[in-house]
Amino acid sequence: MAFDLDAVLAQKKAAGLYRRRRLLDSAQGTQIHVDSRDLLNFCSNDYLGLAADPRLTAAFQSAAARFGVGSGASHLVCGHSSEHHALEEELAEFTGRERVLLFSTGYMANTGIIQALLRKGDAVFEDDLNHASLIDGGRLARADYVRYHHADVADLAVKLQQSTAERKLVVTDGVFSMDGDLAPLPELSRIARGNDAWLMVDDAHGIGVLGENGGGIAEEFGLDTEALPVLVGTLGKAFGTFGAFVAGSETLVDYLINSARSYIFTTALPPAVAAATRASLRIVRDEGDRRARLREHIAHFRREVALLGLDLMPSATPVQPVLLGDNERALAWSAALQERGLLVGAIRPPTVPVGTARLRITFTATHTRNDIDRLLEALAHCRRNLA
Ligand SMILES: Cc1ncc(COP(=O)(O)O)c(C=O)c1O
Numbered sequence: 001m002a003f004d005l006d007a008v009l010a011q012k013k014a015a016g017l018y019r020r021r022r023l024l025d026s027a028q029g030t031q032i033h034v035d036s037r038d039l040l041n042f043c044s045n046d047y048l049g050l051a052a053d054p055r056l057t058a059a060f061q062s063a064a065a066r067f068g069v070g071s072g073a074s075h076l077v078c079g080h081s082s083e084h085h086a087l088e089e090e091l092a093e094f095t096g097r098e099r100v101l102l103f104s105t106g107y108m109a110n111t112g113i114i115q116a117l118l119r120k121g122d123a124v125f126e127d128d129l130n131h132a133s134l135i136d137g138g139r140l141a142r143a144d145y146v147r148y149h150h151a152d153v154a155d156l157a158v159k160l161q162q163s164t165a166e167r168k169l170v171v172t173d174g175v176f177s178m179d180g181d182l183a184p185l186p187e188l189s190r191i192a193r194g195n196d197a198w199l200m201v202d203d204a205h206g207i208g209v210l211g212e213n214g215g216g217i218a219e220e221f222g223l224d225t226e227a228l229p230v231l232v233g234t235l236g237k238a239f240g241t242f243g244a245f246v247a248g249s250e251t252l253v254d255y256l257i258n259s260a261r262s263y264i265f266t267t268a269l270p271p272a273v274a275a276a277t278r279a280s281l282r283i284v285r286d287e288g289d290r291r292a293r294l295r296e297h298i299a300h301f302r303r304e305v306a307l308l309g310l311d312l313m314p315s316a317t318p319v320q321p322v323l324l325g326d327n328e329r330a331l332a333w334s335a336a337l338q339e340r341g342l343l344v345g346a347i348r349p350p351t352v353p354v355g356t357a358r359l360r361i362t363f364t365a366t367h368t369r370n371d372i373d374r375l376l377e378a379l380a381h382c383r384r385n386l387a
Pocket of ligand 1: 105106108173177204205234236243244
């Protein structure tokens with residue numbers, strides 16, 4: 001049978017689900033040059049504005065001068081450099097965990113960890129709105145795959161109690177990537193422990209942003225290794241670089257080094273990226289005013305946008321979606337914002353459930369009040385002039 005890929009693409013176009021890439025021709029930041037235009041950016045995950053910070057660039061360049069560009073091998077062969085190792089130790093101290101293991105991406109961390117921890121006869125319990133990498137990890141594992149309703153602790157409790165699996169792993173986003181709300185971690189942790197299950201949290205959008213010191217959702221809720229045994233963070237968002245890590249016990253990390261396929265069978269991150277991340281970690285820890293500015297932007301935006309009568313979600317994080325429902329409607333609003341010089345992504349299925357297409361607005365510490373006001377003005381324009 002032929003692969004009729006043209007037909008699939010045509011269906012996607014007809015359903016408003018076709019995706020294309022924009023061409024970026026500048027550094028990441030609040031002002032970017034994209035598709036030959038200067039745009040005010042409200043769709044990156046560079047929450048603290050560090051992706052193009054000169055201190056990171058300098059650390060990258062100096063490490064590249066010493067180590068070269070490529071790491072040349074996987075961590076277990078001869079690619080594990082002193083920069084990787086130092087970053088792991090510093091992240092362990094930052095997260096208050098015994099040990100940290102770097103992965104090349106968050107996608108690889110999530111799939112590799114879940115697959116490594118579970119075997120036949122076990123079960124994984126996942127929030128309905130978990131990120132694709134967590135869902136794929138659950139599917140790759142040879143364990144039972146159980147979904148619970150979004151942030152619904154009671155539903156999870158029933159499903160855990162009904163399960164006869166030998167070992168149980170509860171897996172959730174910390175900050176839900178397309179909704180911006182927080183997982184009810186203290187309750188999830190209590191239910192997991194009460195049912196002899198482990199809790200794994202992917203804090204991709206919380207690390208660096210939440211908590212007094214940027215320690216993320218674990219710091220926000222004060223959860224130690226016993227309450228939260230498997231903590232994943234990514235480095236391509238608030239940290240402004242690339243890669244990911246898992247933080248936990250000495251034994252967990254040792255086990256993953258010996259078992260996680262996406263760790264073992266891939267080339268190590270470039271050491272210069274690890275060096276840039278060490279510079280970033282210092283800023284994340286020391287410059288709390290960046291988090292304060294973000295909180296001010298979020299509060300101002302939510303206060304003002306409520307007056308426009310737009311459908312906001314219950315989010316206190318830099319991810320502030322405006323729910324529009326229909327795919328074409330989300331595309332039309334995004335295009336109208338772009339006309340006015342603003343870049344905001346239209347998020348559609350399968351990234352979000354059918355009928356919940358949305359604008360995913362994200363804030364960065366380096367946005368100004370004037371930037372936010374331009375966004376509010378453009379949203380008011382859409383509200384008045386578009387369906
Ligand atoms: C919640 C969540 N987890 C994991 C990832 C994947 O991380 P990475 O980009 O490092 O692969 C993303 C997005 O990129 C995400 O939003």
